[in-house]
Amino acid sequence: MIAALTVALGVTALLLAAWCGWAAYRDQPTKDWHFIGMAVVALLAIVQLVVGIVRLAGGDDPDQGLAIFVAYLIGSALAVPIAAFMSLAERTRWGSATVAAAAVVLAVLEVRLYDIWGGVGG
Amino acid sequence: MAESTESSRSASARPDGTSGPAARRTGLGQGPGRLLVLLYGVFTVAAASRSIYQLIAQYHEAPLAYILSAVSAAVYAFITVSLVRGGEGARRAAMVCCALELIGVLTIGTWTLADPSAFPDQTVWSDYGMGYLFIPIFLPVTGLLWLRRKD
Numbered sequence: 035m036i037a038a039l040t041v042a043l044g045v046t047a048l049l050l051a052a053w054c055g056w057a058a059y060r061d062q063p064t065k066d067w068h069f070i071g072m073a074v075v076a077l078l079a080i081v082q083l084v085v086g087i088v089r090l091a092g093g094d095d096p097d098q099g100l101a102i103f104v105a106y107l108i109g110s111a112l113a114v115p116i117a118a119f120m121s122l123a124e125r126t127r128w129g130s131a132t133v134a135a136a137a138v139v140l141a142v143l144e145v146r147l148y149d150i151w152g153g154v155g156g
Numbered sequence: 157m158a159e160s161t162e163s164s165r166s167a168s169a170r171p172d173g174t175s176g177p178a179a180r181r182t183g184l185g186q187g188p189g190r191l192l193v194l195l196y197g198v199f200t201v202a203a204a205s206r207s208i209y210q211l212i213a214q215y216h217e218a219p220l221a222y223i224l225s226a227v228s229a230a231v232y233a234f235i236t237v238s239l240v241r242g243g244e245g246a247r248r249a250a251m252v253c254c255a256l257e258l259i260g261v262l263t264i265g266t267w268t269l270a271d272p273s274a275f276p277d278q279t280v281w282s283d284y285g286m287g288y289l290f291i292p293i294f295l296p297v298t299g300l301l302w303l304r305r306k307d
Binding site for chain 1: 186187188189190191193194195197198201205209213289
């Protein structure tokens with residue numbers, strides 16, 4: 035469950051990064067459709083946070099430690115929403131670039147989460 | 157983030173033509189600076205949480221590495237705040253910190269390669285930031301260019 039969600043989040047985060055990166059390249063700010071995309075990715079990250087906490091409460095133990103796992107879960111849930119607010123305040127191509135950067139950060143966090151949980155076990 | 161709500165719907169709704177950044181003097185944390193704020197914010201959180209965890213949980217394994225991580229976290233935090241605050245004083249302070257950051261990355265990067273035994277565990281700046289996609293070495297250079305441009 036964790037593994038599937040992590041892969042799904044990593045892929046959608048990269049898609050979001052490419053989409054917003056394209057908008058930045060074309061000198062466009064983020065539009066309503068981009069925010070819907072961000073909402074989808076943010077929702078997935080929140081689902082992952084909840085599933086992760088439920089799994090921990092159920093007695094599962096991440097390979098590389100509880101504190102690190104929870105920190106990464108919270109970080110990945112916050113990354114896209116924070117960037118979304120920043121792109122609301124920055125109505126230029128740089129707002130799009132900011133979201134693209136945050137989405138790449140999220141993808142990296144997912145790779146690390148995958149390792150921290152213990153590879154394919156989840 | 158107070159200005160965010162009124163500009164939330166669409167870019168073209170703004171009567172004052174936001175597309176021209178020259179219309180209003182951009183602050184340190186606006187335009188491309190916004191991207192820098194995000195990256196510095198990410199690295200502040202990454203370095204700070206890493207060093208806090210390691211200083212508490214495993215201080216004796218590699219005290220030097222963990223203290224250096226804490227120092228780098230403080231530098232990142234200061235630059236993030238300076239970029240958000242803006243103003244001439246903050247710009248100068250941030251430039252000094254970016255220079256410190258660059259010196260730090262180069263020094264620690266060389267040090268970790270020259271004497272790996274001093275660093276049983278990684279820092280953000282180990283091997284010139286290789287574990288962080290080399291962003292730690294690009295970030296201060298980009299920051300210095302951005303801050304210099306504001307003269």
